[in-house]
Amino acid sequence: MNFAQLTGRSEEHLCVFEDDFKIYKPIEKDLCSFLSSIRQAGFDAQLASSYRSFDRQLLIWNEKAEGKRPLFDPLGNELDYNKLSEEKILQSMLYWSAIPGTSRHHWGTDFDLYDAAGFQDQKLKLLNCEYENDGPCAAMTQFIAKNPSVFFRPYQGSKLIQEEKWHYSHRHFSLQFFQLYDYQVFEKNIQMATQLAFRDYLLSNCLKFYQAIQNSVTL
Numbered sequence: 001m002n003f004a005q006l007t008g009r010s011e012e013h014l015c016v017f018e019d020d021f022k023i024y025k026p027i028e029k030d031l032c033s034f035l036s037s038i039r040q041a042g043f044d045a046q047l048a049s050s051y052r053s054f055d056r057q058l059l060i061w062n063e064k065a066e067g068k069r070p071l072f073d074p075l076g077n078e079l080d081y082n083k084l085s086e087e088k089i090l091q092s093m094l095y096w097s098a099i100p101g102t103s104r105h106h107w108g109t110d111f112d113l114y115d116a117a118g119f120q121d122q123k124l125k126l127l128n129c130e131y132e133n134d135g136p137c138a139a140m141t142q143f144i145a146k147n148p149s150v151f152f153r154p155y156q157g158s159k160l161i162q163e164e165k166w167h168y169s170h171r172h173f174s175l176q177f178f179q180l181y182d183y184q185v186f187e188k189n190i191q192m193a194t195q196l197a198f199r200d201y202l203l204s205n206c207l208k209f210y211q212a213i214q215n216s217v218t219l
């Protein structure tokens with residue numbers, strides 16, 4: 001894996017999956033069996049997203065920084081952009097969005113999953129409440145938790161990054177990417193991202209952010 005593949009600047013390592021998605025080629029077989037076993041149990045398991053490029057993540061990030069996309073607190077409540085300090089804006093962005101070039105979605109080993117059967121009349125929002133209690137994805141989430149596979153949930157909640165009950169990752173291959181993603185990669189990625197909102201602030205606190213992000217992942 002090279003720098004470009006680790007940071008969403010290359011698609012060489014990917015293949016197309018179920019027409020609309022790109023994934024890391026070596027996980028294809030495992031993903032097929034994972035989805036089949038969930039579907040056979042009666043759930044309409046569908047990907048909401050898988051690979052996402054650096055440029056796509058940059059667009060999302062910068063629009064959030066400019067108040068063009070909603071920001072949410074750790075419970076998923078929308079925040080009033082105009083009342084937030086710069087520091088609070090960055091903090092609330094990091095709850096739910098990765099810094100471009102640091103998203104696990106760049107690797108193609110990670111994807112967001114939902115049970116489409118519960119979304120005939122409503123739109124998927126990717127909120128934890130959709131995956132808990134009597135939420136439309138709750139039963140599927142319980143089924144996955146009870147049936148161990150090669151996929152796991154890396155975001156189980158930390159001070160910096162909130163729990164994401166929809167996000168799954170191929171344990172073996174994502175661990176390889178994770179271990180290759182060292183501080184040099186992190187710093188170079190932000191240095192290269194000249195259009196990145198909060199770039200100067202991130203660069204002047206680079207080691208702190210690298211450590212906090214790495215420690216936010218449950219392995």
Ligand SMILES: [Zn+2]
Pocket residue numbers: 105111112164166167168
């Ligand atoms: Zn995700």
